Amino acid sequence: MLTLNIIGAGRLGKTLARLAQDSGRYRIGAVLCRSLPAAQQACAFIGGGEPCDSLQALPAANLTLLAVPDGAIANVAAELAASGRLAAGSVAFHASGVGEASLLAPLAAAGVHCASLHPAFSFAEPARAVQGFAGTRCALEGDAAAFPALQDFAGAIGAVPFALAPGGKAAxxxxxxxxxxxxxxxxxxxxxxxxxxxxxxxxxxxxxxxxxxxxxxxxxxxxxxxxxxxxxxxxxxxxxxxxxxxxxxxxxxxxxxxxxxxxxxxxxxxxxxxxxxxxxxxxxxxxxx
CATH class of the missing domain: 1.10.1040 (N-(1-d-carboxylethyl)-l-norvaline Dehydrogenase; domain 2)
Structure with missing residues (x-):
């Protein structure tokens, strides 16, 4: 079973983690939030994962989702690269609609396969989102080496992935x-x-x-x-x-x-x-x- 870490368990992060947990194909590793109580609440909703509030506590994982606000992705990626917690060859991805995989450049420089996966879906409320997510189209962009793992991930949570042209994220x-x-x-x-x-x-x-x-x-x-x-x-x-x-x-x-x-x-x-x-x-x- 593959392991998925979640950094930033807001509405999107909690929804995708819950769907991955429910698929039976992924084990949720760490769920990292700004505070431990927030991480604990997120784990309760997800039905798995270890709550934490520090990048240094992240365990090894096959996939790591940075579900933080768009403006924080680059800084978190730099901090994560400096921590050395992600192994070369693992996959890191974010879910920004307009941001490209290049926001994860410090991780890519460390040998991590980096991409973005954006679901064309409104995550107004996690419980409702979980119920209505099936069939959602997800745009993939970034390192082609990350695509097989993310295509499998998208399929496991009920999504339909498709690839964007290089540089096509803003359009x-x-x-x-x-x-x-x-x-x-x-x-x-x-x-x-x-x-x-x-x-x-x-x-x-x-x-x-x-x-x-x-x-x-x-x-x-x-x-x-x-x-x-x-x-x-x-x-x-x-x-x-x-x-x-x-x-x-x-x-x-x-x-x-x-x-x-x-x-x-x-x-x-x-x-x-x-x-x-x-x-x-x-x-x-x-x-x-």
């Missing part, structure tokens, strides 16, 4: 942020505009939610170009102008930015005149109605 995280965060921003924009139409909150939630879910399913199944509908896809500059006329300045600026991007997406189905009309009506500034 990967930007894509996730756009897909997740900006969808929320779009919902907020649509809800504000719906309120202008006199729609009650519960009615707007039902109408907008149903349409957003249907559109998301369409674009995932058909691709963005085929799934695109609406006035911009039809080249209907008049309707776009009427939309702009009722929007507050801040919302109008966002509508225009998104509209221009949508017009580029729809360009293949519009003639030159329609494209020009849309480009004109979507110019930032006063509505062209």
């Amino acid at each position: 990967y995280h930007a894509a996730l942020s756009i897909a997740s965060n900006y969808l929320v921003t779009l919902h907020d924009l649509a809800a504000r505009v719906a309120a202008q139409a006199g729609m009650a909150d519960e009615v707007a939630a039902a109408v907008l939610g149903g349409l957003m879910r249907q559109t998301l399913e369409n674009t995932l199944a058909l691709g963005p170009q085929a799934a695109l509908t609406g006035p911009i896809a039809r080249g209907d500059a008049g309707t776009v102008a009427r939309h702009r006329a009722v929007l507050a300045a801040q919302d109008d600026a966002l509508y225009c930015a998104l509209g221009l991007a949508t017009a580029r997406l729809a360009a293949g189905r519009l003639d030159a005149a329609a494209q020009a009309a849309l480009g004109q009506v979507l110019l930032p500034g006063p509505s062209a109605e």
Whole structure:
């Protein structure tokens, strides 16, 4: 059975450790937190591991997860390398969404195989996360020599691993942020505009939610170009102008930015005149109605 050490048992660290423990394929070695009581509480949730509050207490392990905040990864890696607690040939990895395996460079210099494994998952509450984690995609990046062990680890905890291109971590995280965060921003924009139409909150939630879910399913199944509908896809500059006329300045600026991007997406189905009309009506500034 392989041994896994956990450094930083927050929501992600506790969840992955519990999943590894429950898989029956890993023994949790040390669970290191800033305080011993926190480490003890984490071990109770995980169902295994030895609580500790010092890097010097780390036992030997096949894998070591640095589940500390992003800003602390490099410093912890340097301290860990200086401690000499990780053997050459073992695997160390972190779970930052945007940080690369290079944050673990001091360990790599000591012969440790270093990588990052980022689950595309929201760890809001460990108990819920454990129940819903199966099938989660995990991005791998770093030393290819670490990949077999981390692919096995991902499979054991119910995840589906995939490799990123070298240097692709920032673009990967930007894509996730756009897909997740900006969808929320779009919902907020649509809800504000719906309120202008006199729609009650519960009615707007039902109408907008149903349409957003249907559109998301369409674009995932058909691709963005085929799934695109609406006035911009039809080249209907008049309707776009009427939309702009009722929007507050801040919302109008966002509508225009998104509209221009949508017009580029729809360009293949519009003639030159329609494209020009849309480009004109979507110019930032006063509505062209």
